[in-house]
Amino acid sequence: MGPATRYFDLEQPFKLYRGGSLPHARLAWESWGELDENRSNAVLIFTGLSPGAHAASSPTDREPGWWEDMIGPGRYIDTDRHFVLCVNSLGSCMGSTGPASINPDTGKPWRLTFPDLAIEDIARATRLVVDHLGIERLHALIGPSMGGLTALAWLKQFPESTRKLALISTACSATPMAIAIRSLQREAIVTDRNFRDGNYTEDAWPEVGMRLARKLGMISYRSATEWQQRFARQSQDYFPPTLFGMRFAVESYLETHARKFVGQFDPCSYLYLSRAMDMFDACDSDESLKRMFDRCFSGQSLVLGVKTDILFPLVQQKELAVALEASGNEVEYHELPSVQGHDAFLADIPTFGKPIRKWLNES
Template identity: 85%
Template sequence: MGPATRYFDLDEPFPLYRGGKLPGLRLAWESWGTLDEHRSNAVLIFTGLSPGAHAASSGQDPEPGWWEEMIGPGKYIDTDRFFVLCVNSLGSCMGSTGPASINPGTGRPWRLDFPDLAIEDIARATRLVVEDLGISRLHAVIGPSMGGLTTMAWLKQFPESTDKVSLISTACSATPMAIAIRSLQREAVVTDRNFRDGQYTEDAWPEVGMRLARKLGMISYRSAREWQQRFGRQFQDYFPPTLFGMRFKVESYLETHARKFVGQFDPCCYLYLSRAMDMFDACDGDNSLKALFRRSFTGKALVIGVETDLLFPLYQQRELAKALEASGSEVVFEALPSLQGHDAFLADIDTFGPPIRQWLQSG
């Protein structure tokens, strides 16, 4: 982890949403900006599946973060005005406790012995960091992609704990299409000959499975229209041709991203977080989405999506906006024009930034 990363340690059992418990946990977090006198200017950002807590650079760590163009002094999420907090998700491998962590009972990585993880667990663990910082109420919670699921899990468990909520390229639950894609990604990993029921080693990593999973992910994160404009039928000369493949530029694009991912993310952490996304249903404790929001949030909401999103289709964001509005919240819904699919919130900052800044700074 970078020099700006800090840690919260819980040295007592942490019960989990679907049963089981962890004997303790560690959460990696980073922050930008300064808490005001009343600790009322805190903005919490939940991450997607794979990012860590390093959302932006800082004086302590100049390495660009995963939302670098969004967060910082004078940027769309202005750290001259707000104290911005990002916590690496419970279950991840970017500094927080997860399947790649050492099980204190065995002295070996948890791997498949890690208890069943739910999105609700991620939200409740994050609450520990927020409370440790002395923040009783947040100015805003922002959740893109899986972070949007975690935002709804936060509201479900901690009603009326924030003035503002932004749900970005997300939904109350996964569609069959999204489940099918993630199911195939998990199958690619667990059927890799090196996976060995989670007993893989650094010398025998399930690289093929992780590469294929990442390629499937990249296909679902972007849009066909973007790739038509960007790649067309151009040939590539970066990688050697393979049997029946690696002729086209789009193939080398997928291979480049796959190779980067293999060494960056632990396979079991990937499996647990992926399954948690599929299993999440914001309404599992309420009879409707409207009922959930009615009891958990009455503030200013921003819901954003793009029509080219395959994983979280735009109609799902419309459903969120309608339910928030019906429950009494003041809602801004933005259907943004972007070709970059689900990844648009990361890749098209010029389009996503202005509505976020306007909503965040509104009274």
């Protein structure tokens, strides 16, 4: 992790939503900009499944972040105006405690002995970092993808804790389509011969399973329209030909991205976070989504989505916007034009950045 990354030790032990606890846990976090005198300008960004806390570069860490062109001085999320905070999710392997971390009781990685992880745990752990910084109420809460689930889990546990709420390419719960895709990803990992019930080693990593899981992810993150525009039926010879080898450019594209991912993310962390996404339902203890918002949020909301997203389809963003409006909130809803599917919020920054900046800076 870069020098901009800081760490916060959670309360000991940290009890989890579905039972069990962690005897020791910490979260990695980064921030940009300065808190104002009243600590009222804080913008909290929750991440998707795989990103870490490094959402943008800074003077102490010049490495570009996962939302580099969105966050910074004069950018769409303007750090000259806002104090921006991003916390790596509990359960991740990007600096925070997760299945890849050492269990202090055994001296070995947690792996499959890690307690059952819920999206609610990610939200509550993050709240402890926010409290540590002396922030009583957020100016804005921004949740893209899995981060939107975490934002809803945050609101349910900490009602009226933010003035503004942005839900981006997300939903109140996973569709059967999304569950099916993630189920196949998990199956690819756990059936890899090197997985060995979580007892894999650096020398025998479940590489095949992780590669296949990443390829399935990449297919679901983008759209058929984009594949057609970028690759069509273009052939290539980048990878050595075999009987059923990679004859098309789209195949080598998936392979290249899959190989990059293999060494960057821990298999068990992937399994736990993926399952947590499938298990989450913002309405599991409320009569309706409207009732949840009635109880938990009153303020300015922004809901963004794209028609080409098959992982979090547009109907789910419409559902969020309708419920927010029905509960009396001011809602700004946009169906944004992009062929880049679910990943559009990462890949098409100007399209997403303009409505975010307008909404964020409105009084």
